[in-house]
Amino acid sequence: MTDLQEAWADLLRRRPAFRDTLAIYGDVLERWARWSPPRPLALSPSPAAWRAAWDSGTPLAAEAARVLRAADVEDLVGAAMDALARVEPSLGPALQRFAEAWDGGAVGPTALLPERGRIGAGSDVAGLGADAIAFLAGASLRPALEALYGPAREHLGEGVWSLGVCPFCGGPPGFTDVVEDGRRRLACHLCGGAWLFAKLRCPFCGVDGAAHLARLTPDEAREEGYVISACRECRGYMKEVDRRARWNAGPALVEDWGSPHFDLIAHRQGYWRPIPSIVQLAR
Ligand SMILES: [Zn+2]
Numbered sequence: 001m002t003d004l005q006e007a008w009a010d011l012l013r014r015r016p017a018f019r020d021t022l023a024i025y026g027d028v029l030e031r032w033a034r035w036s037p038p039r040p041l042a043l044s045p046s047p048a049a050w051r052a053a054w055d056s057g058t059p060l061a062a063e064a065a066r067v068l069r070a071a072d073v074e075d076l077v078g079a080a081m082d083a084l085a086r087v088e089p090s091l092g093p094a095l096q097r098f099a100e101a102w103d104g105g106a107v108g109p110t111a112l113l114p115e116r117g118r119i120g121a122g123s124d125v126a127g128l129g130a131d132a133i134a135f136l137a138g139a140s141l142r143p144a145l146e147a148l149y150g151p152a153r154e155h156l157g158e159g160v161w162s163l164g165v166c167p168f169c170g171g172p173p174g175f176t177d178v179v180e181d182g183r184r185r186l187a188c189h190l191c192g193g194a195w196l197f198a199k200l201r202c203p204f205c206g207v208d209g210a211a212h213l214a215r216l217t218p219d220e221a222r223e224e225g226y227v228i229s230a231c232r233e234c235r236g237y238m239k240e241v242d243r244r245a246r247w248n249a250g251p252a253l254v255e256d257w258g259s260p261h262f263d264l265i266a267h268r269q270g271y272w273r274p275i276p277s278i279v280q281l282a283r
C-alpha cells in the first residue's frame, strides 16, 4: 500500500458516509500504486537552470510537454477515463472519441498538461469539456509528474516563488494547508508539489487583501480546522485545513478528495475550482 492509499483508508474510516460516493478515488489510487514508468522520465536541465526559471517567474512546465509521450501515461489515462465514465455515464460517447483520438495520435499528454494555470488549453478536446479534461488530468498525471518533478523539489528555496501556479508543473493549486507556523502552503495535485503562498492573496486572479476573500463554510457544515476560502472577484475557491487544529489530517490530495460536501457548498454558491470534484461532474 502506498502512503496515499493508507491515508485514503484512514480518511474513509473518519468519514464512512462517503465510502460509496468516493469509491472511484480508491480505484484511482490503486492504479497509481501499480504504475511504474515504462522508461526513465527525467528533467534535463541542471538545478541552476531550474532556479533561473523560478527567478524569472517561469514554472518548469515545458519539461513535461517535452518529456512525456502518450505511451508513458496511457495506462494512467485509461484508468482515469474508466473512473470518469463511472462518475458520469453520459460522457461515454465523448470518452470514446477521446480514446480514439489518443490511439490515433491526434491527442496526447499535452491535452492534459497545465497551461497558464488551467488544464490543457482550457477548451474542448474531442468533445470533452474543460471540466472533464481537468478531472482526467487530476486522476491520471500524478505518478508520472511526481516521478519527473520530484528531484526538483528540494531545489526550490524559500521565498523564491510567489505565484499562484505550481512552480514545478505549472498546475493550479488544488488545496491549501495552513502549516505549523501559520503560513499558507498550496498543494498541486498534478505533481504533488507544494509551495508557500501569501496568506490573503487569491492564487487564481492575484487580488490581495481580506476584503476580497469570503469564507463559505455555513454553520451546519462547520468542522474544526476546515474552511472553504473563496475569492469574491474571480469566484475561485479552495478548501483548506489548518494542521494546527487537525493534527491527524492526511495529505492535501486525500483531504481534498475526501471532503466533497464542501465542494457542493461552494458549487451551489456559484464558485468554481480548476479541477472539479466528482460531485461537481456528476449530473
Ligand atoms: Zn505541480
Ligand SMILES: [Zn+2]
Binding pocket: 202, 203, 204, 205, 206, 207, 231, 232, 233, 234, 235, 236
Ligand atoms: Zn480571485
